[in-house]
Amino acid sequence: MSTDPNTVIIITTCSILIFLVFVIIVFFIIFRNAKTRILFEKQLLESEVIKSQLEIREDLLQNISMELHDNVGQILSVAKLNLNTLPDSVPNSKMIKETSDLIGESLSEIRHLSRVLNPENIRRLGLEEMLRLEFDRLKTVGHVDCLLEVTGKAFVLPSDVAIILVRIVQEFIKNSLKHAKASQIKLSIRYHLSSLSLNLEDNGIGFDPALVENNKINGLKIMQYRADLIGADFKYHSIINQGTQLNVNYKLIT
Amino acid sequence: MSISSFFQQSVFYVELLALVVGLYQWYKGRLDKILLLVLGYLVLTVTIELGGDYIYRILHKSNNRWLYNAYNFITFNYWFLIFYQILKKGKWIIVSFSLIYSLYAISIWVRYRDFFTHLERTAFILGAILLTILIMWYFIETLKSDQILTVFNQPVFWVSIGLLLYYLTIIPFRIVNNFYTLRGGTDIHHLFILKYIVANGMYLFIAYAFTCRRTPIQ
Numbered sequence: 274m275s276t277d278p279n280t281v282i283i284i285t286t287c288s289i290l291i292f293l294v295f296v297i298i299v300f301f302i303i304f305r306n307a308k309t310r311i312l313f314e315k316q317l318l319e320s321e322v323i324k325s326q327l328e329i330r331e332d333l334l335q336n337i338s339m340e341l342h343d344n345v346g347q348i349l350s351v352a353k354l355n356l357n358t359l360p361d362s363v364p365n366s367k368m369i370k371e372t373s374d375l376i377g378e379s380l381s382e383i384r385h386l387s388r389v390l391n392p393e394n395i396r397r398l399g400l401e402e403m404l405r406l407e408f409d410r411l412k413t414v415g416h417v418d419c420l421l422e423v424t425g426k427a428f429v430l431p432s433d434v435a436i437i438l439v440r441i442v443q444e445f446i447k448n449s450l451k452h453a454k455a456s457q458i459k460l461s462i463r464y465h466l467s468s469l470s471l472n473l474e475d476n477g478i479g480f481d482p483a484l485v486e487n488n489k490i491n492g493l494k495i496m497q498y499r500a501d502l503i504g505a506d507f508k509y510h511s512i513i514n515q516g517t518q519l520n521v522n523y524k525l526i527t
Numbered sequence: 528m529s530i531s532s533f534f535q536q537s538v539f540y541v542e543l544l545a546l547v548v549g550l551y552q553w554y555k556g557r558l559d560k561i562l563l564l565v566l567g568y569l570v571l572t573v574t575i576e577l578g579g580d581y582i583y584r585i586l587h588k589s590n591n592r593w594l595y596n597a598y599n600f601i602t603f604n605y606w607f608l609i610f611y612q613i614l615k616k617g618k619w620i621i622v623s624f625s626l627i628y629s630l631y632a633i634s635i636w637v638r639y640r641d642f643f644t645h646l647e648r649t650a651f652i653l654g655a656i657l658l659t660i661l662i663m664w665y666f667i668e669t670l671k672s673d674q675i676l677t678v679f680n681q682p683v684f685w686v687s688i689g690l691l692l693y694y695l696t697i698i699p700f701r702i703v704n705n706f707y708t709l710r711g712g713t714d715i716h717h718l719f720i721l722k723y724i725v726a727n728g729m730y731l732f733i734a735y736a737f738t739c740r741r742t743p744i745q
Contacts, residue, residue, distance in 0.1 A: 294691055297688070301669075308676060
């Protein structure tokens with residue numbers, strides 16, 4: 274083999290270049306790890322922000338619920354009492370009776386709404402009972418056909434999980450009534466051995482799933498965020514004019 | 528058999544191995560558009576190797592340099608086309624690279640009229656430099672995007688590493704080879720071993736690229 278200095282230089286150069294390729298691979302490994310860490314921290318931060326937002330919202334709902342129950346409810350109760358104490362001889366007594374009945378209905382509705390809004394009630398009553406209340410309320414005021422089906426052996430969920438699942442169902446109902454113009458909503462709660470699945474279905478106008486990917490449907494994104502917070506699987510399916518189906522599957526952490 | 532000829536022959540077999548792996552993955556329907564193009568490159572390379580060997584051996588050491596000149600010309604433009612598909616930005620620069628290389632190679636052949644008699648080296652060096660720039664560009668684009676998270680599961684990354692290993696090493700090799708050829712007489716035969724080793728490396732990286740599992744970004 275020749276010992277020509279040029280040959281030595283070129284062999285050295287080529288070796289360095291081959292070494293450089295390996296350096297590139299190592300560089301990519303380091304860069305990938307750094308980016309993964311940054312993205313993880315960013316996701317963690319986003320999740321914390323969303324969690325805080327939801328906590329603030331729950332606090333706000335609790336305050337509104339208490340205000341409705343304690344303040345507005347009390348005022349309406351007093352108003353109804355006053356009307357009921359009026360003698361039958363006063364003029365327009367029939368109208369006063371009707372007004373009293375209307376106030377009574379409003380009072381009942383406000384109490385119902387107050388119960389549904391208050392996260393404390395979700396903690397106290399649990400997921401299933403709370404969703405029954407919500408569906409009962411809908412039947413009376415929503416002019417919508419509501420079907421609730423429960424299968425499997427029920428178990429108690431952590432209260433934070435129950436609150437989030439109730440809020441997901443409420444968001445779905447709101448979207449079904451407001452945007453999808455649905456006339457029927459079905460909810461099926463299925464208890465499995467170590468998981469719980471909620472299947473929601475409406476017969477509304479549906480939507481184009483591409484709009485969700487383009488961030489044009491906020492409601493679904495909010496529901497997705499909530500499901501992510503408790504680590505639940507979140508799947509939806511919708512076809513225009515053929516309704517929407519939503520499946521939330523929560524696995525119990527053992 | 529000398530070490531040099533052992534490595535020389537091994538290149539063809541490793542090339543063939545990469546082709547077989549690629550064809551198997553194609554048969555299984557696992558190749559995307561880019562990998563199909565890479566498979567096309569391997570088919571072309573193996574065909575040219577067999578054709579060049581046939582012309583040289585069977586046709587009594589006939590001149591096969593025109594075949595390798597044409598092969599290099601097609602190969603570089605083919606890789607420019609592949610990187611045109613891979614890179615997301617500045618596609619006009621890739622077109623410019625292809626035009627610069629093609630015009631330079633053609634002008635050399637027209638000027639010296641040696642397409643059939645000499646293996647063109649300067650056009651090869653230019654093509655290799657331009658291709659190396661595109662590979663670096665792909666790396667930068669990958670580093671800037673979320674693709675970095677799954678980079679080791681991206682076949683294009685391993686193809687690029689293989690190409691970089693080969694062409695980055697081959698540039699100084701070709702320059703020195705050119706120098707010694709012009710000076711004449713000096714035996715640089717042993718240097719070819721290095722060329723064959725990096726060629727083997729490139730084909731092994733390509734074979735790996737055919738098999739590596741693509742993972743979507745979470």
